[in-house]
Amino acid sequence: MATDMTLIWFSGSPPCWRVMIALEEKNLQGYNQKLLDFLKGEHKSQEVLDINPRGQLPAFKHGNNILNESYAACLYLEEQFKSQGTRLIPMAAPEQALTYQRMFEGVPFMDKIANVIYYEWKFPEGERHDSSLKRHREALTAELKLWEGYLEKLGAGSYLAGKNFTLADVVVFPCIAYVFRFGLSEKNYPRLAGYYGLLKERPSVKTSWPKNWLETPQAEDKLKDI
Known part of the structure; x- marks a missing residue:
């Protein structure tokens, strides 16, 4: 406890x-x-x-x-609590390095998501232009393709740093769940969709699933054309 x-x-x-x-x-x-x-x-x-x-x-x-x-x-x-529950940072150097790398790549990933989903809230009215929103959408598209490529390289059923669930998944999965909540096409990003489906069933994720998402599974579809 x-x-x-x-x-x-x-x-x-x-x-x-x-x-x-x-x-x-x-x-x-x-x-x-x-x-x-x-x-x-x-x-x-x-x-x-x-x-x-x-x-x-x-x-x-x-x-x-x-x-x-x-x-x-x-x-x-x-x-x-290293010896308790799931070990989230691998011991082997290659897996540990990849875990840390993917973890901290999650910081700009979330920023790029927010720049599109919350564009009107983040940027003052005088700074909002079609060209600006287009740039943010292009940046997010490039970011999503990068993560899609990471998962494709690792193979079906993999986590972000390989075959084991790590701290990289803990910190980045909420970002990936976020983009699908806002309408990202599973058809356009099949590896991300597969990863999302895999982690949705993990007990820690199911137990902590956002309460408001259970009530309203789909938010605005701001990312349907990304």
Whole structure:
């Protein structure tokens, strides 16, 4: 039981979700948690600011240790509970190197997704132009093709760093789930679709699946033509 841990989170937030997947993989159930509403601005409450002065989620605390960056929290959980649950960082150098490489490639991947899905929210009205949106869509298309190629090279049924589920999958899968939620064509990206289908059935993913996604499986189809 992880009763000395607290997670404050949004439903459907990839950064929050990856911490929840890591907690499940390390068999750290029973942690204290609180689901907040982004639209109501609850992430700016004093309760959150006491843990994360940036007013962002996730806000994660283990005892007196605070880790509010989701990558940092996932790495911390793996290191502190290395012998518990799923080993998320391989011992062998080639697999370990690929795990770290794919993990950190997830940072620009999510940025490119957000630049398209939340274009109107991220960019002031005066900076919005058809040519600008076109560039962001082209950048996301190129990124998706890169990940499609990674999976094709590894072969059917593979995870992002090879035959084993790793921390790369923990942090990047929420990004891939996000693009399919927003209408990405499975026909255009069959390897990504296969990977998405594989991980959807993993217990840690099913248990932590965003509650609002269960209620509304399909969001806007902003990525259907990508």
